[in-house]
Amino acid sequence: MGTNFVVNIGRQQGSGGRQIGQLLADQLAIPFYDKELITLAAKQSGLQEEVFERADEKSRYTLTGGLLGLKGPALDMGFSRNYLWNELLFKIQSDVIRELGYEKSCIFVGRCADYILRDHPRALNLFISADLNDRIERVMVNYKLTSKEKATDLIERMDKRRAGYYNYYTNKKWGTAESYHLCINSSVLGIKGTANFIEGFVKQKFQ
Amino acid sequence: MKFTSNPTELGQEKVGKLLVRYALPSIIAMTASSIYHITDSIFIGHGVGALALSGLAITFPLMNLAAAFGSLVGAGSATLLSIRLGQKDYESANAILGNALTLNVLIGLSFSILSFIFLDPILYFFGASEVTLPYARDFMEVILLGNVITHLYFGLNAMLRSSGRPEKSMFATVATVVINLILNPLFIFGFQWGIKGSAWATVISQVVMLVWQLKFFSNKSGFIHLQRKTFKLQKQIVTDALSIGMSPFLMNAVSCLIVIVINQALLRTGGDLAVGAYGIVNRIAYLFIMVVVGLNQGMQPIAGYNFGARLYKRVNEVLKITTILATGVTTFGFLFANLFPEAFASMFTNDRELIELSVNGLRIVFLSYPIIGFQMVTANFFQSIGMVGKAIFMSLSRQLLFLLPCLLIFPRLWGINGVWFSMPAADLISSIVAAVLLTQHFRQFKRKELEEENVRQEPR
Numbered sequence: 001m002g003t004n005f006v007v008n009i010g011r012q013q014g015s016g017g018r019q020i021g022q023l024l025a026d027q028l029a030i031p032f033y034d035k036e037l038i039t040l041a042a043k044q045s046g047l048q049e050e051v052f053e054r055a056d057e058k059s060r061y062t063l064t065g066g067l068l069g070l071k072g073p074a075l076d077m078g079f080s081r082n083y084l085w086n087e088l089l090f091k092i093q094s095d096v097i098r099e100l101g102y103e104k105s106c107i108f109v110g111r112c113a114d115y116i117l118r119d120h121p122r123a124l125n126l127f128i129s130a131d132l133n134d135r136i137e138r139v140m141v142n143y144k145l146t147s148k149e150k151a152t153d154l155i156e157r158m159d160k161r162r163a164g165y166y167n168y169y170t171n172k173k174w175g176t177a178e179s180y181h182l183c184i185n186s187s188v189l190g191i192k193g194t195a196n197f198i199e200g201f202v203k204q205k206f207q
Numbered sequence: 208m209k210f211t212s213n214p215t216e217l218g219q220e221k222v223g224k225l226l227v228r229y230a231l232p233s234i235i236a237m238t239a240s241s242i243y244h245i246t247d248s249i250f251i252g253h254g255v256g257a258l259a260l261s262g263l264a265i266t267f268p269l270m271n272l273a274a275a276f277g278s279l280v281g282a283g284s285a286t287l288l289s290i291r292l293g294q295k296d297y298e299s300a301n302a303i304l305g306n307a308l309t310l311n312v313l314i315g316l317s318f319s320i321l322s323f324i325f326l327d328p329i330l331y332f333f334g335a336s337e338v339t340l341p342y343a344r345d346f347m348e349v350i351l352l353g354n355v356i357t358h359l360y361f362g363l364n365a366m367l368r369s370s371g372r373p374e375k376s377m378f379a380t381v382a383t384v385v386i387n388l389i390l391n392p393l394f395i396f397g398f399q400w401g402i403k404g405s406a407w408a409t410v411i412s413q414v415v416m417l418v419w420q421l422k423f424f425s426n427k428s429g430f431i432h433l434q435r436k437t438f439k440l441q442k443q444i445v446t447d448a449l450s451i452g453m454s455p456f457l458m459n460a461v462s463c464l465i466v467i468v469i470n471q472a473l474l475r476t477g478g479d480l481a482v483g484a485y486g487i488v489n490r491i492a493y494l495f496i497m498v499v500v501g502l503n504q505g506m507q508p509i510a511g512y513n514f515g516a517r518l519y520k521r522v523n524e525v526l527k528i529t530t531i532l533a534t535g536v537t538t539f540g541f542l543f544a545n546l547f548p549e550a551f552a553s554m555f556t557n558d559r560e561l562i563e564l565s566v567n568g569l570r571i572v573f574l575s576y577p578i579i580g581f582q583m584v585t586a587n588f589f590q591s592i593g594m595v596g597k598a599i600f601m602s603l604s605r606q607l608l609f610l611l612p613c614l615l616i617f618p619r620l621w622g623i624n625g626v627w628f629s630m631p632a633a634d635l636i637s638s639i640v641a642a643v644l645l646t647q648h649f650r651q652f653k654r655k656e657l658e659e660e661n662v663r664q665e666p667r
Contacts, residue, residue, distance in 0.1 A: 046218050047515040087286065092291040116294065168447055169290060171299045 005122040005206045007107045007198075008114035010166070010180065013158035014135030014142075014151075016191045017128040021109045023195035028202065033100065040100075041093040051091065055086040057110060057165045090169055110162065114180070117169035124205060126198065127180040131187040140202040217512035222524045226532075227580070230505020232373055236380050237497035244642040245490050246391065249555055251405050252487075253393035257558035259402045259574040261479045264344025264486030265335045268466045269322065269347060273354060275459030277316055277361045280310045281414055282455045283448030284362070285369040288431075292370055297430050300370075304424070305437025306444045315358035319351045326351075334470030339479050346403075346406045353410030360413040363420040370431055375423065379416045386412035399456045461606050468614045469626060477564065477623035484564035487555045487574050493538035499533045499580055503587035519652060526588055533580030544573035564623075572625035575634035582634065589648075597644055604640065609633035 007024065011017020018034055033040075038056060042049040094116045100106055101117045106119075114125035130138075132155075159206040166174035166177035177183050182201060187195045217225065252260045284307035291300040292505075322329060330343045350357075358384075367376035387408050390569050394404025473481040506529040513521040544551065552565035582605070590598035610633035617625030617632070 045516075047512070048517055051515040087290050087293075090290070094294060115296075118296075167443060169294075170300070171291070171296075171441075171443060 003206075004102075004105045005124070005202070006101045006105065006113075006120055007202060008123060008125045009107065009109045009115060009128060009130040010108045010114065010126065010162075010174065011109065012130060012135060012139075012156045013162070014139040015128045015130035016134075016138060016186045016194070018109055019191050019196045020128060020198065021107050021185060022200055023192065024202070025107045027195065027199050028105070028107075030105040030107060031100075032109070033097075035109060037093055037096060037108075041089070042045055042097045044096055045092045047089075052089055057162055100135075112166055112169050114186070115166075115172065122206060124182070125180045126203060127175055127177075127183045128194070129175070129183065129185050131185065134187045153177045214588050216504075216517055216617055217509055218516050219520070222509065222521055223528055225509050226505050226525060226528055228505075229508060232377060233417065233504040234498055234501030235325055236377055237501040238494070239381050239384045240493040241490075241497045242491060243387055245554075246384075246388055247405055247409070248486060250391040250395050252261045252555040253557070254392070254404075255402050257483055257556050258339055258479060259342045259562040260486045260556060260561070261483035262339045262488070263328055263346060264482050265333050265339060265343040265390075265470060266331045266347050266350070267486070267489065268463045268470070269329065270461055271463035271466060271488040272340055273350075274361075275456050275463060276314050277311075277358050278459055279449060279452040279456040280307055280314060280358070281362050281452065282364040283451035284310070284444075286366040286451050287444065289364060289369040292430070294475065300431045301434055302437045302441060303444055303448075304366060304431055306436060306440055307366065307448065308359065308433070308491065309438045309440055310445065310448070311358040311362040312355055312564070315355035316466060318358075319354040320352075321346070322351050325400050332471075333467050333475045336474060336479050339482065341418075342402050343372065346402045349403055349406035349410060353406075353413065356361035356410060356417055360365060360420065363417070363424065367423075379420060382419075383412040383416050386415055442457065458602065461603065465606050465610060472614055472618045472626045473623065476618050476626060480558075480561050481564055481623055481626075483556075483561055484568045485560075487552055487565040491544065491569065492572060493539070493550055495576065496579075496583075498536045499583050502529055502533050502536075503584060505529075506584070507591040510531050510588055511593070514592040518653070519655060522592070523652075526584070529588075530581055530584045533584045534577065535580075537558050537576040537580040541573045541576035543574070544569040567624070568627050572630050575631035575638070578638045579634050582638040582641045585645050589644070594648075601637065601641060601644070605619070605633055609636045 007021075009021045011019050011020075018130055021034065022032055035056075038052040041047075041052050090112075093111060097108060097111065097113050097116045101108070101113070101120055101123070113176055114123070117123050132152075135155055136148055136151045139145065139154055140148070143151070143154065145151045145154070163174040166172070172179050182198070184194060186198070188194075248260060248263060251263055273349060284303055286309075287303045290301060291297075326347060330340055330347070333343075335343050360379075364379055366378045367373070369378070374563055390408035390411055391405055394400045394408055398404060400407065421430070421433070426432055466564055469485060470482050473485050477484070509525045510522055513519070513525070548566040548569040549562065551569060552562045555565070556562060558647065582601070586598050586601040589595070589601065611649070612630060613629035613632050614626065617629045619625070621628065
């Protein structure tokens with residue numbers, strides 16, 4: 001491993017986290033993993049990609065969902081586990097993340113990578129937020145939405161989902177400062193500026 | 208059986224071989240628990256009397272409810288535990304273990320206190336009469352005293368399974384059965400403790416194994432072990448665990464409700480001994496049903512994985528094999544219940560009237576057994592492949608949509624036989640529902656399979 005390092009990026013919906021990660025990866029000339037993890041996890045397990053897509057960054061349990069039994073181990077408990085359970089998919093995906101993280105320098109976006117790689121000796125964990133207006137604008141462009149309300153809805157829904165997923169699998173709090181090494185608002189310096197700033201941060205840490 | 212990140216053997220190994228490997232431990236554990244229930248009833252029936260069996264049957268719903276509260280904590284914390292262990296996050300895993308213990312104590316204690324205060328009204332509501340109430344009360348008082356122990360014992364057993372020690376959990380299960388088997392005759396025949404003796408045997412067997420479990424979990428060199436600081440409840444763990452446990456809790460609560468309605472109807476139409484007869488029929492039915500449950504649990508990972516990997520041929524194969532085996536088991540039950548009902552019933556009692564009532568009940572209730580295996584496997588199949596909605600619908604509709612109305616109407620028309628016939632009638636309707644849902648599913652399935660074949664042939 002030696003000089004390898006990993007950068008794990010958590011991000012609010014619409015904060016430009018993915019773009020920043022991509023830029024950073026280009027500048028540092030290391031690979032970048034976001035949705036690509038799904039393909040890799042599918043290949044590793046022999047399961048279809050759609051199985052992972054359905055479970056991607058979703059936590060299964062809400063009190064009401066559990067009440068309706070739509071999301072739980074309803075019929076019996078204990079000795080066996082449904083093989084399409086999100087928990088298993090999480091395990092497979094996290095094995096892929098671990099394998100990649102220990103094999104080479106790379107950047108991960110989302111999917112609890114900071115938690116999965118918490119024992120990695122050279123890891124930096126970032127969280128990227130942005131002003132709400134900037135996020136709405138970005139979401140409207142990315143998802144081709146016409147109204148601000150729809151964009152706000154989507155943002156709220158996605159953030160809730162990501163927080164649920166993160167908190168469920170890590171027992172930590174998504175988006176709170178103590179979970180990360182650096183929390184940054186991308187509205188201040190813009191996408192490019194933020195990527196440059198982080199690049200400096202990463203270089204200073206790992207050189 | 209447990210999370211493994213290299214599940215590809217599920218897509219390659221022979222299906223029949225896999226099924227045996229995955230189902231056998233479950234079947235053994237399930238059978239052990241059936242045997243425990245059956246022997247309990249046998250000792251009470253012969254050692255205490257026919258009416259004591261009725262008293263025992265009245266406690267079934269209350270025991271179900273206690274188990275429901277157990278699964279509320281157990282299912283969730285076990286799931287959370289295996290997630291954390293999968294990440295080698297032993298600190299969080301320990302927190303979950305500690306929290307689960309605290310939750311079990313809190314819930315077990317509240318359940319005991321509330322049930323103690325309202326014990327008589329509850330038992331009357333569950334189908335007791337002045338004659339049978341003392342038996343039910345005697346039994347329940349001891350069980351409720353030990354309720355916290357029961358909760359802890361089952362909770363820790365679930366933890367053993369999800370922490371990758373299923374063999375330890377199985378040992379504990381079998382050990383409680385054996386201890387119970389030794390203590391029961393000693394207390395009932397030796398000490399003349401009556402029905403209380405049987406309850407003490409249950410509680411003591413669990414105390415012994417709980418001590419054993421605690422010893423295992425106190426070993427500081429183990430990956431997870433009990434630590435004082437982990438007992439303080441954490442909001443995130445509690446809400447996650449309870450949310451997961453909610454649906455098994457509700458399923459158990461529904462079965463509790465159904466048993467209450469059955470007991471009440473039998474008391475109305477056939478008197479105290481009819482309730483006892485249900486106790487006998489229920490124990491024997493349980494024996495066959497639990498084997499199918501074990502088979503189902505073995506099928507789940509195999510069907511689930513292969514479905515997710517689009518190996519539909521293997522999905523069909525495992526469904527077929529499981530259905531055949533399950534149908535074999537339940538048909539076996541049907542044959543036995545109809546050919547030798549006397550032999551079954553007189554295992555439990557010498558009382559002529561109770562034997563006759565049980566024989567009649569056995570004959571009718573087992574009528575649907577040749578098809579019930581199919582129904583159960585189908586519901587489980589839908590769950591395995593992620594169509595949880597259909598699975599829930601199938602099991603809830605069987606109980607609430609079909610069985611409940613039958614139980615409310617039939618007894619008014621045909622008396623005690625109406626109660627018995629409600630069960631095969633509901634099974635028949637729900638098997639038809641299962642057949643419809645499965646056929647519907649297979650149409651889509653076949654289409655997909657053909658597409659798969661086409662895709663696969665191209666590169667070759």
